[in-house]
Amino acid sequence: MIQKKICVLGAAGVGKTSLTAQFVYSKFSEKYLSSMGVKIDKKTVEVDDTQVNLMIWDIHGEEKYKKIPSSYLRGASGILMVIDGTRLDTVAVAKDIHQRVCDELGEIPIIYLLNKSDLGDAWSINDNLMAKLESANRSVFLTSAKTGANVEASFTSIAKAMLPT
């Protein structure tokens, strides 16, 4: 059995905890409980006949005075970077965190999740920005923690990216 540590990162309230809960427990709640510190869950996925035990570190949202501590990032083999598709400002936060991850962990697989895709009306990521994100050579998924769309797919995808090819 292979174990891997992954971190779910992003601005506050983008849906990190919800995505993890949807993936691990198939549950969703509208209630917003802002995370403090880190919560760790696990789930095993199968990639090309290999069982990968994902240790998922759901870390509190990055804010100006509440930066993500380096110690939580240490030893991660992959990152799920979450953006709230209805809040443009969360893109910039993701970019900042991305930079830090590169500085501290080097080149590791990072996958972008544009979350809350079920909220069509408030959606604020236009095709232009979407294309930009994709062309930056990153995998991008449109996810919804609410409907579960693409949630499984993104976690499986990061698992796959972390295994030696």
Next chain:
Amino acid sequence: MSANSTHNSEAAMQELRKLLFEKESVRLDELENLLRDQQLHAQEVAKVLAEAVKIRNLQDEELGKSLAPTIEKSIKASIAKDPKSLSDALFPVMGPAIRKSINNSIAEMLQSLNQTLENSFSAQGLKWRLEAFRTGKPFAEVVMLNTLVYRVEQVFLIHKETGLLLQHLSFDPSLDEDADVVSSMLTAVQDFIRDSFSGSTDQGIENLRMGDLEVILETGPDVVLAVVCRGNTPRAFNEKLQTTVEQIQQLYRQALQAFDGDTEPFVSIDEHLHPLLVSDFKSEEKGQEKKKSPTKAVLVVALIMVTMLIWLGFEEAERQQTQTNWDNYISRLQSEEGIIVSSVQQDEQGYTLLGLRDPLSVDPYSLLSEYHIAANVSFFMQPYHALQEPLVLKRIKQLLQPPKSIQLIMKDSTLTIIGTASETWLSQAEKAALYVAGVENVDSSQVSVLSSVFEDLPQDKGIKLDVLPSKPKKTITRNKKPAKKVDTDTDILKRAIALLNPPSTVEMKYAKGILYASGQASKSWIEFAKNNFSKIEEIDSFYTSKLSSKGIK
């Protein structure tokens, strides 16, 4: 023409030289290069360096001497640049040498914290008191030595960098399921505390305590060994943990550093971890282990996380005030009867208070708020029985449950009982009081004993005197010498024989409140004995199953 021929002959010479010395000239060129080119030079030296060093070292020690300053300098430079790399490299070698040699007796007491002395009137309690007296050791230490109980319930070997679980062992296989999550959580907690308190990267917490459970963390450069124990592990166990980490570091260093989530290479680590799943049930063997009594509120458990937040907000001025409050609090504790503060330790997590506490004294935890102490305070107070008279008196009252009609006075190691009480209560009280540490004599000469009219009411051992008629028909005044000693078994047997006057065919024995009779006797004597044995207060029951009345009129 001649010029031409000279030219020709020159060319011919060249040709000839080439034919004759080609090999040599190439070699000459090579040699020239060798002398000129530093790089090639180095390559040549490299070929013989090891050999040369070996040979020289066999001859004398000059080489070592001349290299020493350079080596020293380079080590210093290396440490200055990155102390971690060097200390990591040295860890397996140095570890055993830098054993934390904290060796004060208080630290030893820590091992037995939370061991409440069940019942000081038990034979065991008295035995320990005696032992303390005999050996001159503090009572608490004797208790500690006698009650050490612990069990290691789970062992986690954690990859330090990733927090991933390398190996897990446990008593109870149902715990295996979430071991990997616990493992990650432990690293996160450890990291968090480290980040919040100290800048240095190698100062991990060493243990977390939650009620009866303790998590001991032993950290090496690449692994964290976490052990969950119930009860109190002996100091030697911590050393065992250190050795284990050192061994694992040494044997698996490369695999640990190359770890990519595949635990396969670590399967054989089992053999190092199994010896850690140990337990010690010293007191259970002796049938002493009971459920911990509720009075063990003595130990206030501190979960480090809780107070961390408080800690972070401290200002310097507040710190001053806090210090004064703390000092006042400590001197208050020291002036309290039944509390002995033997040491106060302060670290990032707060204060740790070690000492002794009589369960009947003021609860030091409840005093914290009175002194506005918000810091995290862990109390490791060994229970003991204080001999100050107010506390002795308190304990006696708890034990004897005196009726309202009785007044108890404790002075100069003598318990004076005044008032009105039943014979049953009084005789029990006289006996029991002597078992309370600090009581040497009992003076009951001023007690009016209620008549046997009330005494003989069936089964009413615990009569409440205050609900009896306020004026008993008859009272007798008892004038008794202070009860100094309790009768021995032989004394009691003698008294029983005198009272019951058994026929010669009957043999009697007495032990622990039970009177045994065997042999042959008349029905009427047996009847008489059954009715009267209880007149001797020490005798609780009378065994007659070995008595027969066959063939006797």
